[in-house]
Every structure is written in C-alpha cells, then in structure tokens.
Amino acid sequence: MNNFVLEKWDDEGCKCAFYTVRWQDAEENETDKFFDKYYAISEYKQSVQELLSFVLDSIGDDYGAIDVLFNRFENEVAGLPNKGRVTVGEVSFIYPNFPLRLYALRINNRTDLVVLFNGGVKSAQINRAKT
Structure with a gap:
C-alpha cells in the first residue's frame, strides 16, 4: 500500500506556504529528494x-x-518554473530551455498554499543525454 504524509516544507514566505509529501517509510520528503539529487550533479547545480x-x-x-x-x-499538476515569458509588474520570468521540472499543486487554486512534489529533468534534456 502506498501511504504518504503531508508535511510542511516552508511556511516562512509572506505570500505562500509550501507543503510536500513523504512516503510513510521514507527518511526524506519528495521535494528535498529532488533538490538534493540535482544539486549533487554539477551540471544542474546552478539550475537548482x-x-x-x-x-x-x-x-x-x-x-x-x-x-x-x-x-x-503536466498531468494535473504544474511543472515549475513557468513556461514562456511571464511578466508580473516590472519583473519578467523567462526560463528558456530550463533543464529541470519541479512538480507542484496549488490547493483549490489558492495563491497562498502549494504542495511540492518531486520532479526531474525535462524530456528534451533526457533525449539529448541519451544520444
């Protein structure tokens, strides 16, 4: 049986609190696994x-x-970072060819509550690495 618990990941932000999941017998939650895994790979350290x-x-x-x-x-969740050029106020968020995806779910489309999961390398990066 796949059981998991929902736990706080970071609730110190002024605008949004983040939660994550931890499989019942796991020592580390899914979001920390993602960041730890890709931070340890020198090619992805800056992207992390x-x-x-x-x-x-x-x-x-x-x-x-x-x-x-x-x-x-992507499959009922959002992949972070955003896609394309997004401008909020005077700030533009542009992530062309960003190699990583962190999966996230906004709870009831609220702006103050997000559950973060694990993620991976975007598919184009995987295909390039295989050739």
Whole structure:
C-alpha cells in the first residue's frame, strides 16, 4: 500500500506556504529528494539554485502562487518554473530551455498554499543525454 504524509516544507514566505509529501517509510520528503539529487550533479547545480530562488523568493515572498507562474500543466499538476515569458509588474520570468521540472499543486487554486512534489529533468534534456 502506498501511504504518504503531508508535511510542511516552508511556511516562512509572506505570500505562500509550501507543503510536500513523504512516503510513510521514507527518511526524506519528495521535494528535498529532488533538490538534493540535482544539486549533487554539477551540471544542474546552478539550475537548482535558480529554481529554489524562484520557489522561495518569487512565489513564497513576492507574488504567491499566481496563475501566470503556474502555467506549465503536466498531468494535473504544474511543472515549475513557468513556461514562456511571464511578466508580473516590472519583473519578467523567462526560463528558456530550463533543464529541470519541479512538480507542484496549488490547493483549490489558492495563491497562498502549494504542495511540492518531486520532479526531474525535462524530456528534451533526457533525449539529448541519451544520444
């Protein structure tokens, strides 16, 4: 049986609190697994830092989980970071060819509550790595 618990991941943001899931017998939650895994790979270290800043600063502190930042829909969840050029106020978020995806779910489309999951390398990166 696949049982998991929902736990706080970061609730210090002014605009949004983040939760994550942990499988019942796992030592580490899914979001930490994602960040730890890709941070340990030198090719992705900078991308991990950018994505973490996007999540904690841009979503958590500055804007919340607004629609335009959650515009990359994949199997009923959003893939972060956003897709295309998104402008909020005077700030533009542009992530062309960003190699990582962190999966997230906005609860009832609220801007102040997001569940983060695990993620991976976007499919184009996987195909390139295989050739």
